[in-house]
Amino acid sequence: MSSVAKVALESFALDATAANRKMMLRLTGTGDMVAIEPLKRCLVQVRSEMDRLKLERLEVDIRGLYLLNSSCIKAFVHFIYLVQTDGPSMSIHFHVDENLTWQARALAPLTRMAPDIVSVVGSR
Amino acid sequence: MSSPASDSRPRAVLTITMSSFPSARVVGAVSRLVSEFCHSLIDDPDIVARFHMAAQELAENIAKYSSGPDVSISAELLGPDTSAVLRLQARNRGTPEQLQDVERRLRELKSAADPIELYDRLIRETAPLDDVSGLGLVRIRAECGLNVDYAIEGSELTISVHSSIAPQSARRVLPGIKGSA
Numbered sequence: 001m002s003s004v005a006k007v008a009l010e011s012f013a014l015d016a017t018a019a020n021r022k023m024m025l026r027l028t029g030t031g032d033m034v035a036i037e038p039l040k041r042c043l044v045q046v047r048s049e050m051d052r053l054k055l056e057r058l059e060v061d062i063r064g065l066y067l068l069n070s071s072c073i074k075a076f077v078h079f080i081y082l083v084q085t086d087g088p089s090m091s092i093h094f095h096v097d098e099n100l101t102w103q104a105r106a107l108a109p110l111t112r113m114a115p116d117i118v119s120v121v122g123s124r
Numbered sequence: 125m126s127s128p129a130s131d132s133r134p135r136a137v138l139t140i141t142m143s144s145f146p147s148a149r150v151v152g153a154v155s156r157l158v159s160e161f162c163h164s165l166i167d168d169p170d171i172v173a174r175f176h177m178a179a180q181e182l183a184e185n186i187a188k189y190s191s192g193p194d195v196s197i198s199a200e201l202l203g204p205d206t207s208a209v210l211r212l213q214a215r216n217r218g219t220p221e222q223l224q225d226v227e228r229r230l231r232e233l234k235s236a237a238d239p240i241e242l243y244d245r246l247i248r249e250t251a252p253l254d255d256v257s258g259l260g261l262v263r264i265r266a267e268c269g270l271n272v273d274y275a276i277e278g279s280e281l282t283i284s285v286h287s288s289i290a291p292q293s294a295r296r297v298l299p300g301i302k303g304s305a
Contacts, residue, residue: 011152032155033148033184040254067155069180070260074250081251102173105267109247 004045007038014042016049022057023050028064031072039072043079051088058090063097063123068106080114091117098122134200135208136165141196146187155180158199162210165201168293174268175199175210178285181260182214189226191279192217201294208294211286217279226281229261230274239266 004016004025012035013028025046031039050058060076062068083090094110096103104120111118138161140154159176166172179197186195195216202209218226236242243259243266250256264285265272273284 011149030152032152032180033187034152067176067180069177069184070263071184071257073263074257074259077247077251078254085252100173101170102177106177108267109243112244113247113251 004042004049007042009034009038011035012038014038016042016046018049018053018055021055022059023053023055024059024061026061026064030066031062031068033069033071036069036071036075040075040078043075047079047082047088050090054088056090058092059095060092061095062103062107063095063100065103068103073106073109076110077113080110080118083117084114091119094118094120096120096122098124134202136161136201137198138200139196139198142193144193145190146183146195148187151180151183151187154183154197158197158212161199166210166289166293168290171210171287171289171293174270174287175212175285177268178212178264178270181264182212182283182285185260185283186214186216189218189222190216191219191222201289205294208289209286210289211284213285214283216281218281219279223276223279223281226261227274227276229258230272230283233262233265233272234274236265242266 007014009029011030011032014025016023016025023046025042029035046058049055080092083092094107096107098104104122107120111120138158140157146154155176158179159172162172162175179199183197186197196214198213200211200213202211233239233242239262243262246259246262250258261272261283264270270285270287273286275282
């Protein structure tokens with residue numbers, strides 16, 4: 001059971017579930033200035049829970065996102081940096097909607113930053 | 125990509141002016157309005173998405189770094205169908221320190237031979253920092269492939285983002301269409 005707090009704002013929502021040695025993080029709505037602080041808090045909790053539950057795989061589903069601003073991308077950059085430097089060790093798989101071409105494009109810098117642990121998976 | 129011809133008159137214009145600092149909610153509303161305007165002009169969702177992201181980053185920049193409340197964002201379609209250019213312009217006032225900092229970043233961005241390399245370097249440099257982004261402007265050029273230009277006159281900063289639009293992408297625009305908010 002994950003204790004990552006759910007976020008349900010008018011324009012942005014986030015929920016996390018843990019099962020089968022992996023955590024699934026689902027983001028929906030608009031990843032803008034309103035979303036940044038809840039997202040940062042959530043990512044702190046995700047690292048802690050991945051460590052506590054000894055999970056090895058994080059799946060981040062952004063298919064329901066309408067936009068992801070640079071501050072939200074930066075929050076993921078910082079998260080990946082902390083995983084690389086302090087752990088816990090995990091692989092991170094982003095799920096994007098192939099019809100929304102901006103999603104894979106926005107995440108490309110994360111795979112360039114950490115190709116050994118980050119991947120982007122497209123689906124419709 | 126071409127630069128907008130200085131003598132081209134806009135065929136369609138959306139101008140949003142504010143006499144107050146935009147809040148986070150207003151920033152989102154502004155970028156959505158710009159996106160809808162671009163969608164009405166361009167029949168290519170991928171290009172519209174690129175300009176939506178650029179509008180969001182420009183509006184956030186204004187919200188974070190303005191020293192005075194008079195700010196504006198405009199979107200314009202310039203030139204004939206065969207060589208149309210879509211341009212966003214964001215105007216705000218900054219302190220000398222803010223302008224010096226943003227000019228340094230914009231100069232580096234404009235002169236970068238490889239904007240993706242610059243983007244990746246800035247990501248590496250800022251990755252350890254929790255409270256600094258600094259990726260908004262570089263993202264417009266590196267990720268979206270849009271041209272970025274700027275001008276500083278006194279305390280006023282104007283950032284322009286533009287791209288040529290393939291003839292088949294531009295929707296037919298009736299003369300004299302103008303929007304304002």
